[in-house]
Amino acid sequence: MVFSITRKSTGFVTPAEPTPTEILPLSAIDRIEGLRYLVRSVHVFKSGVRAAETIKQAMSKALVTYYPFAGRFINDPEDGEVKLACRGQGVLFVEAVANCSLEDVRFLDYPLMIPQDDIFPELSQDIIESVDIPSMMQVTEFTCGGFVIGLFSVHTMADGLGVAQFLHAIGEVARGLPKLTLNPIWGRDLLPNPTNLRHSGPPPVIDNDKLECTTIDFSADSILKLKTDFFHSTGKHCSTFDASVAKVWQSRTRAIGFELDEPVHICFFANIRHLLSKIVPPEGGYYGNCFYPITVSSTAGIVSESNLVDVVRIVKDAKNDLPKAFAKWAIGDFKEDPFQLTFRYNSLFVSDWTRLGFREVDYGWGKPVNVIPFPYYEFMAMAVIGTLPVPKQGARIMTQCVEKKHFDTFQHEMGKFN
Structure with a gap:
């Protein structure tokens, strides 16, 4: 049997309610040039019911308080700094289905039995080069009822703990909790901002072969x-x-x-x-x-x-x-x-x-x-x-x-x- 994944739809999940329109500054750590890349991770769940639709709706509600995740990175022409423009554009979201069960592919244990690129959103070259969308997700439903999330997150937006916090919020909304366990804090101006921190410099020395x-x-x-x-x-x-x-x-x-x-x-x-x-x-x-x-x-x-x-x-x-x-x-x-x-x-x-x-x-x-x-x-x-x-x-x-x-x-x- 040839295992395959078919993408059914691609669009943007926007906040369920109006959110502030503003340009947010980033911290000195966020602005480090080397963090402007996509972190890839796959999350495998054994069971679910209409998982893609449930997560999509929960994400829309979570984005009301986590609205920066629906923004876009920009270079401010006034000071040249990278900032986040919040205009509610949304999180890239892909719904997909597999022609097999998770058992068939050993719950994506190694070695992977499905090409890893099929599990993540398919990105245009423009998106890959600009990396201005903070978060992108593909939810693939399997025949057994289980599902897999292929997640792209731009490190400029958050570290691993921060991304996990956002996913926890989506999960709490999906489970019907009356309020979020943690109130999200932007507060990038709270972190130290050393004046002699170099956000860019000469290209790094790379002497590694393949x-x-x-x-x-x-x-x-x-x-x-x-x-x-x-x-x-x-x-x-x-x-x-x-x-x-x-x-x-x-x-x-x-x-x-x-x-x-x-x-x-x-x-x-x-x-x-x-x-x-x-x-x-x-x-x-x-x-x-x-x-x-x-x-x-x-x-x-x-x-x-x-x-x-x-x-x-x-x-x-x-x-x-x-x-x-x-x-x-x-x-x-x-x-x-x-x-x-x-x-x-x-x-x-x-x-x-x-x-x-x-x-x-x-x-x-x-x-x-x-x-x-x-x-x-x-x-x-x-x-x-x-x-x-x-x-x-x-x-x-x-x-x-x-x-x-x-x-x-x-x-x-x-x-x-x-």
Whole structure:
């Protein structure tokens, strides 16, 4: 059987009631040029009834309070800054049907049995190049009653926690809750705005050839063992993210075979909402980008030859420096812009999808059984730390981080963890 998806309709979901017509400023973090790209994710739900229509109607109502998601990014001719023009244009929404059940395609577990491009909205080249629509969604209904959401979200609009907050709001409306759990807060002017922050600069240096993609699962037992070893060694706890990052970093460094004194780096975005509790309500609601990049550096020799517990320690030590580093950045006390990322082969970017809230979204028929994030730029060496499909336990590591000549060794090193 050939599995296929047919798109039935494409249009824009607009707010159900009149919303303000205004131009909203973005925060210093939102305006970072490197965030103007589409984040792709797939959300798999086991059951639903007229899911596309239900989500469409709920989204329209949710957009009354989350009306910026119905806006468009513009370049303000007066100051040259990127801003959001709110005129109620709407969220791009596609309704589609599949000719099979989710069981037939293993609930989109890897390897995918349906081309990934079929699960997302089909975009014109103009949209891809401009990336001015904050959010785009395709809901595909399967013959079993289950459905899949293919989501495009522009990182300029919100970080992962912010996008998940918007989806939670749609879910609460769909379930008939009398009011939203969180009141959305725009408040982009609340965040620090260092005067010497460089929003654009010279093109990043890219020396990566084509990077190979692979997905590897870490068992819950292997992660627990490393957590236990770390606790026995340090008396401190580490997270699934810490354990997973350490193993990926070490495996990649060994596979590539850098000179022992070669600097190697990993970078990830750390949530800073807790560091802004006096200006961003601690109960939640702020959905803009609210993170700070943490760069962890060492030498290839140390990362390759150390006990894995010691690699976790290097990651944890860098995370502990977050409050001080962010405080200095907030007042402009920096020489090099920490948000200007590098894409050299000795650097790995890591994205954490384990605690964003996507796995808790419910449109009325239960939480998703699978959430699949995808890599970003093709030239970006990266690893995405996610969760396994229900009911499996552990971590799923999606990587796009080594060239073909290093691929087999990388997979072998990663496989040693289980």
